[in-house]
Each structure stands twice: as structure tokens, then as C-alpha cells.
Amino acid sequence: MYDNLGSQPGMQRPTNAQSTPFGNSFYGAGSGLIRGGLGAYGEKILGSSSEYVQSNISRYFSDPQYYFQVNDQYVRNKLKVVLLPFLHRGHWTRITEPVGGRLSYKPPIYDINAPDLYIPFMAFGTYVVLSGFSLGLNGKFSPEALNWLFIKGLVGWFLQVSLLKMSLFSLGSGEAPLLDIVAYAGYMFTGLCIAVLGKIMLSYSYYFLMPWTCLCMGVFLVKTMKRVLFAEAVKIVGVVIESSGVL
Known part of the structure; x- marks a missing residue:
């Protein structure tokens, strides 16, 4: 009955809510x-x-592409700094440039003190190959041994990164980019390559080259971490001065 009534022309269904112009305006506003x-x-x-x-x-986490902007000249000079830090007569600070209204570090191709990931990755691969070749000369090579060398290298790299990160954090500067720390820790494989190569050529030279490369790596890391701490201290002082309204 109600359906037939509602379907007739001219008839409208009753509405429950009555709208007023004031209510609509208030509701819309x-x-x-x-x-x-x-x-x-x-x-x-x-x-x-x-x-x-x-x-x-x-x-x-910096841009990964930044760490692979290298050339042959940078690689040669960087290896000299890492393996012979005593002969590095230049400064250890990184070069900055204004980018987008803020200061940014120049890529490795323009700054010898900038960290890169090209040398650490190449050194890590070379270390695994040389260590496997050394095992082959001693009749101990096997795929399992090569896999174990690879895993030990990665674990050592991770431990080195953790040690550097904790050292910076304990000294009051834990805000260094992670990829910077990974690059600094990965430079240790350059010295390991020299030591393993010396062991292949003359077995007894390994016991002289290994302490020397460890000493050079220690000096390089100390000077580098000192620069990182100084840069963070300068940044903190600048922020404090700017917030105090002196500048």
C-alpha cells in the first residue's frame, strides 16, 4: 500500500528531519x-x-652514490694516506661547499679526506681472493673454506663498524653518518691485502707486515676520528651561538 502510494505522481514521502536555512548555513560553516x-x-x-x-x-644515512664518485688519482692518493699516514703532510679536514642553502661535503673525487666505499669493497674482494689463493698454495683450499673467509671478513667489518660507532658515541659524537663509519672501517682490508700478499711471496714477511699495517691503520683512524670529533664540536658550538641570538 505504501509502495503504491509513493509511486503515484505528485506524491512525496515525508522526511524525518526538517532543514532550515540557518541550520544548513551553520552546518556548512x-x-x-x-x-x-x-x-x-x-x-x-x-x-x-x-x-x-x-x-x-x-x-x-648519506647518499650511497656520493661514496663511489672516485677516479684513479683519488684511489692512488687515498691508498697512500691509508697505508702511509705518516707521510700525509696536508690537512685532515674535509672540504665543504654550499648546496641548497646549506653546507655539504665535497665528494671523494674532489677531496682526498672524504670517505669512499669503492676502496673498501675492492679491498674486501681482493682480500678474499688472496686468502683463497694462499689456502690453495698450502693445499687447504675448498669452497667451504672460501665461504668461511667471506663470512669472517664480513663479521670483522661489522665488529669494526660497531667499535668505531661506540667509540664516537662514548666520546660524545654519535651523529656521524653510518656509511662514513662503514667506509673508515673497510679501509682495514687494504692493509690485510698487503699482509696476505707478503705471506704468499715470503711467508715470514707476514709477521712484519701485519703489525706495520695495523699501526698505520690505527694512526689513520685516530687522525680521522679526531677530525670527526672536532667537526661535531664546531657544529655544536655554532648551533649554540645561533640559538643564543649572537649571530
């Missing part, structure tokens, strides 16, 4: 204010969150 307020608040939260995430990512 209120919903607009609510939507605008929530939108601005959400945009503010998302904007601040994205800025926070980007600042922390750039602080702890």
Missing part, C-alpha cells in the same frame, strides 16, 4: 572549519614528520 582545521593540523604534522625523517636520514 562548521564542517568547513572542521575540515580546514583538521587539514592544516594534519599537514603540519606530516610536514614536520617528513622534515624530521629527512633530517635523520641525511644525518645517519
Whole structure:
């Protein structure tokens, strides 16, 4: 009955809610204010969150492409600095340049003191190959032994990174980019390659080359970590001065 009545022309169904022009206007204005307020608040939260995430990512995880901008001249000079740090007469500070309104470090191709990942990865691969060749000369080579060398190298690299990171953190500077620490720790494989190569050529030379390369690596890391600590101290002083309104 009600369906037939509602389907007749000229007949309208009764509505439960009565609308008034004042109610509609108030409702539209209120919903607009609510939507605008929530939108601005959400945009503010998302904007601040994205800025926070980007600042922390750039602080702890730099662009990986930065660490592979090298050439032959840089590789030769960097190997001299790592293996013979006593002969490095230049400064140990990194070169900065303004990029996008902020200071950024120049890539390794333009700065000998910049860390790179090309040498550590190449040195790690060379170390595994030379160690496997040394095992073959002694009749101890096997795929399992080569896999074990690879795993030991990665574990040693990880432990070196952890040690450097904890050392910086204990000294009050734990904000160095992670890839910088990975690069600094990976330079140890250059000395290991020299020691293993000496063992292949003359077995007794290993016992002289290994302490020497460890000493050179220690001097290199001390000077490098000292530079990192000094750079962080200067950054903190600059932030304090700027926040105090002196500048």
C-alpha cells in the first residue's frame, strides 16, 4: 500500500528531519572549519614528520652514490694516506661547499679526506681472493673454506663498524653518518691485502707486515676520528651561538 502510494505522481514521502536555512548555513560553516582545521593540523604534522625523517636520514644515512664518485688519482692518493699516514703532510679536514642553502661535503673525487666505499669493497674482494689463493698454495683450499673467509671478513667489518660507532658515541659524537663509519672501517682490508700478499711471496714477511699495517691503520683512524670529533664540536658550538641570538 505504501509502495503504491509513493509511486503515484505528485506524491512525496515525508522526511524525518526538517532543514532550515540557518541550520544548513551553520552546518556548512562548521564542517568547513572542521575540515580546514583538521587539514592544516594534519599537514603540519606530516610536514614536520617528513622534515624530521629527512633530517635523520641525511644525518645517519648519506647518499650511497656520493661514496663511489672516485677516479684513479683519488684511489692512488687515498691508498697512500691509508697505508702511509705518516707521510700525509696536508690537512685532515674535509672540504665543504654550499648546496641548497646549506653546507655539504665535497665528494671523494674532489677531496682526498672524504670517505669512499669503492676502496673498501675492492679491498674486501681482493682480500678474499688472496686468502683463497694462499689456502690453495698450502693445499687447504675448498669452497667451504672460501665461504668461511667471506663470512669472517664480513663479521670483522661489522665488529669494526660497531667499535668505531661506540667509540664516537662514548666520546660524545654519535651523529656521524653510518656509511662514513662503514667506509673508515673497510679501509682495514687494504692493509690485510698487503699482509696476505707478503705471506704468499715470503711467508715470514707476514709477521712484519701485519703489525706495520695495523699501526698505520690505527694512526689513520685516530687522525680521522679526531677530525670527526672536532667537526661535531664546531657544529655544536655554532648551533649554540645561533640559538643564543649572537649571530
